[in-house]
Amino acid sequence: FLVLAAILLAVDRANTRHARAQIAESLNVGSRVFTRLYDTRADRLIESVRILSSDFALRGAIATRDRDTIFSALENHGARIGAGIVLLVSLDNSLLVNTLRPRAVPEPFPFPRLTEVAALRGEAASIVFFGDRAFQLVVVPVLAPDPIAWVCMGFRIDERLAQELQRITSAHVSFLRADDQGRWSTLATTLTPRFGESLMQGLPPGIVGQNQPMGLDLGGEEFETRVLPLAAEGDTSVVAVLQLSLDEAMAPFRRLRVLLIALTGAGLLVSLGGSIVLARRVTQPVDALAEGARRIALGDYGHEMQVTQSDELGRLAQAFNHMSRGIAEREGRIRYLAYHDELTGLPNRLSLEEHLQRRLARAGGVGTSLLLVALDRFRDINYTLGFQMGDRVLQHVGIRLQGLVGTNDLVARLSGGEFAVVLDKVAGIEDAQRLAHDIQRNLEAPFRIDDQPFEFGAHIGIALHPQHADNSAALIRHAEAAMNHAHTVPGGIGVYSMEFDRQNQRRLTLIGEARQALNTDQFQLYYQPKLDLKSRRVVGVEALVRWRHPEHGFISPAEFIPVIEQTALVGPFTLSVLNLGLKQAAAWHASGLALRMSLNLSARNLQDTQLPEQFGQLLKVWAVPPERIVLEITESALMVDPASSTKVIAQLDALGAGLSIDDYGTGYSSLSFLRQLPLDELKIDKSFVLHMDTDANDEVIVRSTVDLAHNLGFKVVAEGVETVEVLEKLGAIGCDSIQGYYISKPQPADALEAWLRESPYRPA
Template sequence: MRLRFKRLQWRIAVWFALILLTVQLGGLFLFAEIGRSSALEEVDARLETGDRVFSRLLDQRNAQLAQAARVLTADYGFREALLSRDAATIESALENHGSRIDASLMLLLDLDETVIGAYPDPTRIASPRLTQLVDEARRDGQATGFTLAQGRLYQLVVVPMLAPVPVAWVVIGFVVDEPFVRDLKHLTGLEVSFLVQSPSSPRQIAASTLDAAGQGALLNVAEARSLEIDNEEYRGHTHTIEALEQTEIFAVLQLSLKGALAPWERLYREWSGLSLAAMLVMVLASLILGRTIASPVSRLAGFAREVGSGRYAEPPAVERGDEIGQLADAFSLMTEAIASREARISELAYRDALTGLPNRVHFMEQLHAAVELAALRAQQIAVLTLDIDRFKLINDALGHGFGDLVLCEVGRRLRVAGVRQRDLSADMRLDGNAAARLGGDEFGLLIPDADDTVARIVAGRIATALEHPMSIQGQLVDVRASIGIALFPQHCTDAGDLIRCADVAMYKAKRHNATVEVYDPTHHQRNAARLSLLTELRQAVERDELVLYYQPKYAFKPDKALHLEALVRWVHPQRGFVPPMEFIPFAEQTGYIKAITQWVMNRAIQQCAEWQRAGREIHVGLNISARDLLQPDLPETFVRMLEAHACEARLITLEITESAVVDDPRNALANLERLRATGCSLSIDDYGTGYSSLSYVRQMPVHELKIDRSFVMNLTTHPGDEIIVRSTIELAHDMGLTVTAEGVETEDILLRLGELGCDLAQGYLVSRPLAVADLDVWMANSPWARSGSISSSA
């Protein structure tokens, strides 16, 4: 027997028996703790996953609510009702839209936050939080948040109604109630409770999936991390929704440990029985346990690490019906559940919900990967961006719902006509046939291993596919796209730069009414020059590099006053004279025209005041851009300048174009009335080249009408132009307006204008634009300075 104990296997058997006995006694206790710890980890992992899903669902809901509010603000009838302050129509629109989206509250607030219309009860929400949300929307363009009112928690969304500046606020409220939290429970798999806490009142539950006992227990604990309800233990996670100065709104996500502990409790009981049997077959058990427990547990542990790193492969096959098999099944179920939730989250993050195509985020990830692979293989990549032409017209004419259907059809045709996967190697095949919706009506396409020729072929195939009429809801729609192409590495070596270059080419195609344009590096040079021009233009105003020239007008009838038009000129220190057509349109596009207009107004009024003090009766005309006319402070600024220089308003004529009124008739006409009240004269400049109707001209409180040079220059050679000019003069005189003809360059035209009854003539025949010093010489010596001298000068 002694010799037998010298053998390793027997010593192992004896020691194993002793150790096993001790381990089994203490192991049962440890096993229970391990099982509980694993269950807690599993529940905590599910709580963390549920918290991410809960956060994404709230973000998605916020986006959906904001979109629903913007649909209402874009409704033409609703905008018209707001402008006319038709209370009945406003309330009806609020009620209809609220019913469609199942809103609990619909409010339309004036800019001072007074209620214009409400459904169903304007007093239901009376909270300082609403004022905060309006301030956030004023700053950020929209705002969403939660507030407690009348004992109920509301989710609010505030968006401005633009025309084009904010004219009102649309507020939509959704009560956080039991159906809402039940939906969240269904999506997250967790118990969900919304709580509100403030220093002035006890914590209260706004909505919860827990029963009354569970809600009472939740209110009585300071920390919801661990909670016992009806002898059942719950783990909890607190998700802060809003932490305001006086109120904190948060959600408590909970999950019972019962389901997670069940496999471990069963395993614990069975392990006890197994321990007794193991004592009888100790040596054999050591071999069996080594072969049947350690190996599969090790494989399951390795699989758990794979899951932890985000790789959801098939779990290792464990063909057993005992605890190890149950553990493997639990791993399998857990993996499937986590993978399913991760897939849903990924779909929300990387897939466009409308067209089913990858979104911009997914497309950029594909593009980054493709660029890295192409750089390693020394291959080319083509990126296409396309924008649907006249898509805004489709939305405006047929509605945004119809426009969404058009985008879906465009996405379908892109999948068919885009990159053909059979032409690519297996490691280059991309999701969605390499097509993605980048936003709005803009789509992108990635073509691996493609040069300029291949890119043009694919672009042509897409253009042809889109040009076929679309039959949507019985309506035939013709769609055309502008496509831009950028190539790697010829144009850019960075994914973000490729998209930007393709956009530059696409917008060039749109401007030139072309279907396909390939990026030209000189575009960047021109853009850099334009950016430099903007910087220098700002400096020109600050350094007083701009100058005013004045172009005289000839009066056909005797008039003691002289009429001039002030024209801005730029004398650049390095570039020299910069023509107005090179910087005025650019200033209008960038919004800097306001600073230039104020500079011109101030200098012209100052000069007019100096002439007035010198005893000269000189009337000065100033050009006001469309952007300037819509500035609400323009009349006050104009009056301040007149007062600062002691200039009479009657000596100033403000010239505006027809399009300035067409863009925003309501605000433009209101500003014109306020300007007229100052005592100045108003003139319609470039008449005949805009898009307005005579009804706008009739409504405009103007004194003068200027016929555009395009109708005057061929007056004596084109009978059609003469008919237009004669009719315009007669119409203007019938309306009590003075008529000025621009572009007079020959005496024949001047004589004919006099015969047609024109009042004033302006052009190079009379004089070119002159500096102030040259203008003094012209007034002293030129026969054109004396009104009514047409016969003698001719």
């Protein structure tokens, strides 16, 4: 009897010890999984913020302090990844934009230590508080190429996060905050209210930083507890508390205890041999459980416990094996999501960077090419067909790209409609360009999803190692610069050049200097005369803006006008040009010089609903008859948003000014569309006019355009006339008026007036 009692006591103690060991190991595993998940969230935030901070449109908006554009970019990017807050902080730690408070005025950034850390390390992460809301916040600099601001993005620490972590770690998760007097308050918890209140009362104030397991009695139930300190700003301490109920873990062993007592009673009635068999039946499975617990403690999840019984010990062994498999699967899933795009299954940006680092480290003399592929018009699919269809298109494109590369090459998805292709053992630029052309042709081939036809163009940037970069970060950055350049060149393929960096710096410099130029009247208008072909008299002029910089001299309109049109300066710039033009038109009108002046509008102007009212006020200020003014609109600008453009054009027409389509033939409109607009004239682009005396195709195009325009009631102006032969041909086919260097180059108003006094084309 004493032997059996001793065995019963030993087994009971062993069961209790193993139950506690199981909970302790589960908490250890849960702590590691929690830490990895928490760090993965921070890495995801940092990756997203780096993508946002590298966006050229955002950097341009920051340079011009375009608050609306900045706010829209931050809010949209934050919404895509589910961030709870996105901030923009200036270099002097002024909080410029806060998506939680859209209309707030700039104020001091309350966490200056984070920007100091980010300045030293390139990034910073911590828990911060806005009021009573906690966020896991990261800070990354916006480089152009030097820091020009800080972008901050954070996930909310709330009940949803605690519940998600509980599902993965299988432990109760609580986030607690301690004030400077050591009082705890709950940020989020998966415990019931009764247990949550007991946790705040029972957790010792000095526990922060110990990171040691402990037992806590919560409302009469014992919980094994692990406290994990989290980095937080200010005097506040924040901890994550992981807990498992000891009562729940001991439940199987309590049932086992009852069973063993019954077996002990039965053992008194059997022989000594039966006692030995019973002892083996109990101790061997327990040893197997102990060995299994030891292996789990060492992180070995691949070894299953070999316990064949079907009783409680067998079920406990099965529970151990199930827990081990679950932890291994979750850790594998976490590792997979950290390095792969969940939508397409392709490697993500982090995986691309590590692949390039490994590839370049062992490349030796063999070159590596990086191609960045940006799908054209992908946003239109999301807007018109929905994000679900857009996701399916991305999956299809990923499969197509994988089919074009070798087994040693890598295809990754970076963000939105952007993909990366890493080519192994590429001989040179020609091979990389050849694959880029193959990618374009493949994407241009039509395909269907749910009977919806698709075909894509693509702009592709190319950067090579070691020709263009000697490390992975520079290679990616230079490939992105080449991809941006590809949007501006025929064919849509760009190869990196150091000139791109200088051009980007030049563009940023021009944005700042253009604002100063507006304030210091550095812009002036030159005027090119328009000749009526029937009377051979000058009947009008086109006003062309020029910039004479006090240091750099003449700056080409082809350089500064596209830059201005992409920023918030386009509105003030257009009003300044209109004001200068109307002022000169008023002076000529007062002197009796009857010239009709043409002024140009951009695509952004046609989206500005306030422009008609502002233009009408300028007409009144300068007392210029509206019929003396013609507003020229480029064909491509009209097609950016035809519906909005049509409304603005109708309002401008109601003011009495003439309307002209500039550069006709270079966009995508048609005369059948243009006839629906209140237009007065149509301007044929100079590319069709310059060589029409020697190119029969150009002459046919011009002649057909003149005939069709006249049939629709439009006057026709031909620009780019540089020879008398072209002038005479245009007169013969019925063109109404012309302009070009054969008549006169653009010149200031006083020079034009002097030219008109001496010119045989002077107005009647």
